[in-house]
Amino acid sequence: MADNTEVKVKKKKKTRYSWQDVVFNICNYTFFAVFTLMCVFPFYYIFINTISDRDLVKAGAITLLPQGISFQNYIDMLKVDTIFQAFGVSTARTVIGTALMVAATGLIGYLVTKKEMWHRKFWYRFIVITMYFNAGLIPWYMNMSMLGLTGTFAAYIIPGIVAPYNIILVKTYIESIPAELEESAFMDGAGFFTVFRKIIWPLSKPILATIAIFGAVGHWNSFTDSLMLMQNTPELYTLQHILYNYLNMSTNIAGIMGSGGGSSDMVEGLLNAKVIKYTVSMVTVIPILMVYPFMQRYFEKGIMLGAVKG
Amino acid sequence: METGLLKDKKKTNIPYMCIRGITIISIALMFFPALSPTNFITQAGQAKIKGVASLFTSGVSYSSLTSGLERAFDKGWLNETYFMIMFVSCFVFILGTVALTVAMCMSLGNLKLKNMANKPLLGGAAGMLLGMAGVTVSYILITNSMDTDKVTTVFPTGLPMYIGITAVIFVLAVYIRIRTPKAQPNEKPEMESKYKLFLMLLPFLLLVFAFSYLPLFSWRYAFFDYEAGGELTAENFVGLKWFKLLISNPAYTTRLIRVLRNTLVMSFLGIATSWVPMIFAIFLSEIRSVRFKRFVQLATTIPNFISWVLVYAIAFAMFNTDGFVNTFINSLGGNADTNYLLSSDFMWIKMLLWGIWKSLGWSAIIYISGIAGIDQQLYEAATVDGAGRFQKMRYVTLPGLLPTYVVMLVMSIAGILSNGMDQYLVFTNANNKNVIEVLDLYVYNLGIGSGDIPLSTVVGMTKSIISVALLFVANKVSKAIRGENVV
Structure with missing residues (x-):
């Protein structure tokens, strides 16, 4: 009986990374990464616009990185x-x-x-x-x-x-x-x-x-x-x-x-x-x-x- | 012997009971402008004077007592000295009331403390009497010295009422002073802990009363033809006029139906997506990297802690004409200058998405701790039975979280009419006004925006009553499903 269970557990461990699992993991990590980015990015975006050069901000040149940093x-x-x-x-x-x-x-x-x-x-x-x-x-x-x-x-x-x-x-x-x-x-x-x-x-x-x-x-x-x-x-x-x-x-x-x-x-x-x-x-x-x-x-x-x- | 003592105790208690009751009533009355003996001038020259100062206000703020009378003083129609006497009298009356209140609190103690309370009791009663006498004298002086061609007055009905109350208090105070037996000289002032505890709580109970119960009294505006700064009198009592107007006047009915549609649509969208945080939690628990998981949790709960004004600031930074979306498209060589915030397309969905963005991470926490609470043996048993990852999610995690979910769902029934106003207020503009105005915002726009106090009170009042009824329903439903109350 005990041996049987062990075999089953081992079997599960082997099939842990089936193709469904891999697909699921990729989707899952991607989803959470994207949602996290959506929660954090706006703050970052506003921040880099406040510390960048005013003319560049006015021209809409600041999108992902700050330029001409000043407080x-x-x-x-x-x-x-x-x-x-x-x-x-x-x-x-x-x-x-x-x-x-x-x-x-x-x-x-x-x-x-x-x-x-x-x-x-x-x-x-x-x-x-x-x-x-x-x-x-x-x-x-x-x-x-x-x-x-x-x-x-x-x-x-x-x-x-x-x-x-x-x-x-x-x-x-x-x-x-x-x-x-x-x-x-x-x-x-x-x-x-x-x-x-x-x-x-x-x-x-x-x-x-x-x-x-x-x-x-x-x-x-x-x-x-x-x-x-x-x-x-x-x-x-x-x-x-x-x-x-x-x-x-x-x-x-x-x-x-x-x-x-x-x-x-x-x-x-x-x-x-x-x-x-x-x-x-x-x-x-x-x-x-x-x-x-x-x-x-x-x-x-x-x-x-x-x-x-x- | 013992019964005699008890009887004696009861006897001394009756006058105390009376004076306590009257004190509470007179304190409450002090805050009603309509009953104040200081409001008797209705017109001074061209200026119409409205009774706005309550007795309390008259005693603490001289400028409120004499508001609107400045010109009459300058022209000599009224003698300002007499108003100063009136102000001082009101102040003395308030001091007397304070002393009386202190005495009332002390009178809950033992005989020694009761004896000690006699001083503020008599002093307070005398102060109140003195104050009222001063008010009466200044009233007589003012009416006799004023220019009757320019100034019109009415008889202050509050004056005899206050004189009566004050006289009763004074008589009772004297009676108590005479009848209270002297305590043993070596007795210490003490109070039973039940009263001590109550007196410690009392100030907070008054706050609760003033800010949670007293607003109910303002429901009376629903039955009057009231305009800002005006008064509630028998003449402008209109009964159920505003209720009828709301359901019979097509202009109001159309707007109300539209508002109700928006409210219900937003609520149902909210309920229809209420499972999202649960799924979020289940999927998050499938992530193996602890660090990643922690970071996701940390980042996704931030939006819950910022105000809706800031959410709008973010929306502005992202979707305005020169916001991120447009500048990003332009930096890739496009030519975009759409102001997404002005469009009213899919407004309900957009509002829903902003709501989800703000609350998802936070709402998921309750389910995440729920998952942590699920018995690990269940998972082991499922593994033994050959369940895969998805089967475990479906047959172990999900049923484990369902009870929590059901409670949350049932509770959302009670809040079906309350979407809150902040979110809709910040996102509202001329284009989306018709699809974004929910009940809470409607009440705000009507009452504060257009200054229509009675009608907005009618709407708010009806909403409050229906919400309480819904809460009872939700409670009943929860009891039927889970056998326990949520409230």
Whole structure:
């Protein structure tokens, strides 16, 4: 019996590279290579156009390799007030918004695990159920203006502090922490907040890092809130919003940018709308690409998040 | 003995219950402009003044309280000093409310803490009373000193209501102060953990309420003839007019049907291709080179993390008149200058492909980890039975992933009306407007673009209700298939 099996396995090993297999492998590798290229090439293409000689870019001579490398576009871009400001707004909302969201989510996630809380189940459902219904875009907008948040930086931060899905993730994680650790601290007379700060918070760092990464990406990418709420406050536009505006402008960007300050030399240099659009795109995508390698190990936890709008 | 104690505890609780309830109500009322006692001037000279400042806003922002009255002050029709008194009074009222709220939280504790709460309780109630008195005085002063030829006023119905509420709160506070027994001098202020935990959670519950539940209150715009900056009054209540308009007026009906067609087509295309990530994962797992596999995974998940605006920037760089496709053809000696983004041909397919490009690598991850979770013995058994590579893919991997797939599929039923708006908003232009406008974008265009708040609320509201119903259906289906809830 045993011999028989061995023979069969050996047989399989010999016929492993049948012609079907070879054809399949070639097709398979080709498919993935092409799709990977499709995902990476656009970024590369935009990048080489931003670091190449402006005249060549304008003439459409840059296709596969950069020519006349210079980083002047990026240096000039920093001198444009609107872009610099928008970069600041986006960075500030990402940092502050994420920090507050993570801190709040950690605390809420801990509190809702405490069975002795007054009507705990009800309040937990009160939070979680909001994932499944949505009043709609316009009621949300009217609500924001009723609360006086239209045109304020707080409009980016406050609504995102309580994130129901993240709370579920954190709660589940905290429930897996052995209760004895907490109990001993309570014995020593520590309060709930002390226990949270000294025991729960350090122990839940992996899950908090996960929600922080995905929260930060969400903040950096979000664009409709800026579009709708900041109609009269251009100084609070996010970088995504600025990019959207530039992409929608036909050609005459230089005039608009000129009024935003900066030397005439730069305006002349950036006259080519294509270069501006490409450079702003790169400025918007580079932070994402920079944190990307760190994000990778959180992918599997993050897939459950699913909520990252992009 | 014990029952007597319990009874006593209950008795002291009733006034607390009352004052807590009234405090919550009065805090909520503070945010309604229509009920604010500070909105009584309807016209000053040519300027029509609309009641926009709630009591809360009046107390924190002087410019909101007096918006539109600047000219009246300059001309001497109104005396500005009295408005300052009103502003200060509102501020005092808010401070009183804050103190009262603190006292309410403390009153959940033991007797000692309740005793301690009496100070902010009485102080807060007194502050509120003082504030309301100030508002009343300034109201009387303003109406007596104003130029009645130039300024028209209405009686603020909110004023007697607030005076009533404040008086009740004050009486209750005094009653509690008298009736609460003194705690033992050596007793420590303490609170049961159930209330302590609740109070820690409370600020977040308020946030959830303000940003997830309160928007539901804005559904009321669907029943009014509202214009931006206007007011909701009994006169412009129109009932179901907008709902009827949407289904009876041909211009609206045509657009709505077109929008629904686009929405459903996009959703069904999405569902029809929802198996692609699963196949992607299965084929990727057939690749033997670990390095290649890792690189593919790394590269194909990038698009998921960029915004739709950036996706459009990429589309622009690739397919614009002087984008990559054209320059590449030209560099090979062609002469191409088509702007692919302007054409509306195959728009649905293009949108689908952009969607797949963005999400494929990411959506595949769940299946890749699913494959890793399949029992290796199944593969060994299949090998023993003489199954080849394709047979193993077909009879082991695929059935292993199917349950996950079914859940994802069922959940997509609930989202059938929600395609999201970002993707369609960035790709929209004059040429493709008719084929790209999905429900979410329609609501945006109608509400923000054309400023038609009531009609866009009607559409959004109907969509929300249908979506919740679909979610229940999806949940039922999932329960029938797999015996467990998804929600």
